[in-house]
Each structure stands twice: as structure tokens, then as C-alpha cells.
Amino acid sequence: MSYEHLLIVRDGRVATxxxxxxxxxxxxxxxxVADLADCFAVLGADEDVGAVVLTGSGEKAFVAGADxxxxxxxxxxxxxxxxxxxxxxxxxxxxxxxxxxxxVHGFALGGGxxxxxxxxxxxxxxxxxxxxxxxxxxxxxxxxxxxxLARLVGRGRALEMILSGDMIDAETAFxxxxxxRICPAGELLETAQGVAAKLAAKSPLALSAALRAVNGGLxxxxxxxxxxxxxxxxVCASSQDASEGCQAFLEKRxxxxxxx
Numbered sequence: 001m002s003y004e005h006l007l008i009v010r011d012g013r014v015a016t017x018x019x020x021x022x023x024x025x026x027x028x029x030x031x032x033v034a035d036l037a038d039c040f041a042v043l044g045a046d047e048d049v050g051a052v053v054l055t056g057s058g059e060k061a062f063v064a065g066a067d068x069x070x071x072x073x074x075x076x077x078x079x080x081x082x083x084x085x086x087x088x089x090x091x092x093x094x095x096x097x098x099x100x101x102x103x104v105h106g107f108a109l110g111g112g113x114x115x116x117x118x119x120x121x122x123x124x125x126x127x128x129x130x131x132x133x134x135x136x137x138x139x140x141x142x143x144x145x146x147x148x149l150a151r152l153v154g155r156g157r158a159l160e161m162i163l164s165g166d167m168i169d170a171e172t173a174f175x176x177x178x179x180x181r182i183c184p185a186g187e188l189l190e191t192a193q194g195v196a197a198k199l200a201a202k203s204p205l206a207l208s209a210a211l212r213a214v215n216g217g218l219x220x221x222x223x224x225x226x227x228x229x230x231x232x233x234x235v236c237a238s239s240q241d242a243s244e245g246c247q248a249f250l251e252k253r254x255x256x257x258x259x260x
Contacts, residue, residue, distance in 0.1 A: 001042055003035040007057070008043075013050035013200035014193055015043050022058035028111045029067040030082070036115075037089040044096045047259060050200025050207070052096070053192045054119055055103040056112075062104040062128070063112030068137070083142035086111065090118040090144050095215070097208035099199050103192040104128050105185060109167065114143040117152060120211070122178065123192050124170040125185040130178060131167035151218070153177050203241035204259035209233075 001008050007018040017039060019026040028036075043049050056062040066086070074082060093100060093115070102108075102116035105125040113130050116122050124130070132141045132149065140146060141162065150158040153176045161168065173179040183191045199207065209232045217225030236242055240260040248255035 001039060003039060005032050006035050006039055008039065010049075011193065012197060013048065014053065014196045015046075015049045015051075016053040016055065016189075016193060017043075018055050018057050019063055020057040022056075022060070024067070025061040025064035025107065026056040026058070026112070027064050027067045028086070028115070029070055030085070033086055033089050037085075037092050040089075040092050040096060040100075044092075044098065047204070049098065050202075050204060051098055051196035052100040053103055053189070053196050054093075054100055054115070055189060055192070056105070059106060061106040061112065062102070062108040063115055064107045065110030065112055065133075066143075071139075079142075086114075086143035090114055090148075093118040094144075094148075097211060098204065099196070099207060099211070101192045101196055103188050104130065104170075104179065105188055107167075109133055110141065110145075111143050114141060114145040114148065117145070117148040117178075121180045121195075122173075123181045123183055123188060123195075124173060124179040125183055125188040126170060127185060128170040128173075128179075129167045130170075130173050131165065132162050133165040133167070135163060136165045149178075201257075203239075203245060203255075203257040205239050205241045205257075206236060206245075209236050 005019065005021045007020045009016045019032065021027065043052055100119040102119040102122045104116050104122055105128055108116050108130045110132060113132055132145050134141050146162060157176055170179060170182050174182050213229045213232045216228050220228065241257045244257060245255045
């Protein structure tokens with residue numbers, strides 16, 4: 001894979017994707033949105049990739065937001081199309097059947113915050129700043145931010161962030177549940193990659209099943225969600241990976257999962 005503003009590095013079963021447009025604080029233009037959608041679709045289909053880390057280049061920003069220069073030239077129809085393409089891209093990331101960790105440093109604003117929210121986990125460096133400042137531009141979040149933020153932190157806190165447009169620091173984001181972990185800036189990427197490697201060593205079928213059970217269940221009532229869980233559990237229990245995992249436990253050895 002080769003993209004103008006994305007760098008992809010593979011280390012074992014972990015792929016690290018870096019948005020590489022530091023002169024613009026990694027702002028998302030239409031080309032990057034399309035490339036991210038394609039990149040994650042390819043990584044999702046690659047059986048040799050067990051987990052993905054997403055970050056931004058430079059020290060100033062994870063992703064500072066959408067490219068305002070592009071947005072300023074759009075009419076209502078063009079802006080809606082832009083939003084739908086951005087939503088499709090973050091949906092590709094959110095629906096990947098393998099875990100992703102957003103390694104957030106510096107600014108993660110607007111589209112950058114929405115990009116991070118699409119990932120399975122968010123790890124933030126000390127000093128990171130997150131927010132959805134679109135109301136200050138006469139806009140609202142357009143890449144799923146109004147929906148994902150409310151599901152992550154609750155309606156009231158989401159509305160406070162969206163309506164005010166204020167940025168929050170990493171500690172506040174952690175307290176609200178927007179980020180999972182805070183790391184020293186110099187250890188952020190190494191920590192995210194280490195956790196990704198740990199996850200990638202587990203059964204790909206089990207990881208995919210857990211993601212489907214949690215994400216699918218959130219759209220259902222609890223009783224229906226539990227029925228979904230039981231159905232997915234049954235499929236997992238009949239897999240070669242489950243047989244290998246149980247046998248390895250009984251034999252006190254490390255399992256060798258095949259994803260089957």
C-alpha cells in the first residue's frame with residue numbers, strides 16, 4: 001500500500017498507520033479521507049494483521065480537524081456529500097473486525113476527534129487536547145461526532161462539549177471516558193503498539209466475535225443483546241481456535257491460533 005499522506009509500518013501482526021501531513025497539522029482533506037477508507041479496508045481484509053495503531057506525524061497534532069479551506073468552498077450539497085464520505089470512512093474504521101488503538105497526541109479536534117472516536121481504544125499523551133469546535137465556525141460535527149460522543153460520554157456531557165466547542169485536556173477526557181489511558185508523551189506510541197501486539201496474539205476469531213457482540217449489542221435491548229452474545233459464543237465454541245485455546249490451557253502451554 002502506498003498513499004500520499006499516510007505511512008503504514010508493519011511489525012509482526014501490528015500495523016501502525018500515521019497520518020502524515022505535519023505542515024497542516026495532519027488536517028483531513030478529501031484525499032486523506034479516501035485513503036484512510038481504503039487503507040483500513042485493506043488492513044481489515046489482511047489475515048496477517050491482528051491489530052492496528054492509528055496516529056499522526058509530528059509533535060503538534062494527532063489530527064487537527066478537517067481541511068477548512070476545502071470546506072469553505074462547498075455549497076450545501078457538496079458539504080453533505082463531504083460529510084457522508086467522512087462518515088463512511090470512520091464507519092469503515094469503527095466496523096473493522098480487529099482492534100484499533102488511536103494514539104492521540106497534541107490536538108485531536110473536529111474530524112481528528114471523530115477519527116479517534118471510531119477506534120476501539122483511545123490512548124492520549126499527557127498534554128493532548130480533544131474537542132469538537134465546529135459551532136465556532138457556524139457548523140456542527142459531520143463525521144459522526146454528534147452520535148459517537150454521546151454514546152461514549154453521555155448526552156449531557158456530549159452536548160456541553162459540542163455546543164461550547166471547548167477543548168478538553170487528556171485528564172478530563174479520561175475522567176469522562178473519552179480516552180482509555182493517559183501516557184507520558186514519549187511513551188505513547190510504544191505503549192499503544194505494545195497493547196496492540198498483545199491483542200494481536202489472541203485468537204482473531206475471538207477478537208472479531210467480541211467486537212461484534214459488544215458493538216451489535218449496543219444497538220439492541222439487553223435481552224436481545226444477550227441472545228446475540230449466546231449465538232456468537234456458540235459459533236466461537238465450535239471453532240478450531242477455541243479447541244486449541246482450551247487444549248493449550250489444559251496442557252499449560254501457549255496457544256497457537258490459526259483464525260479458524
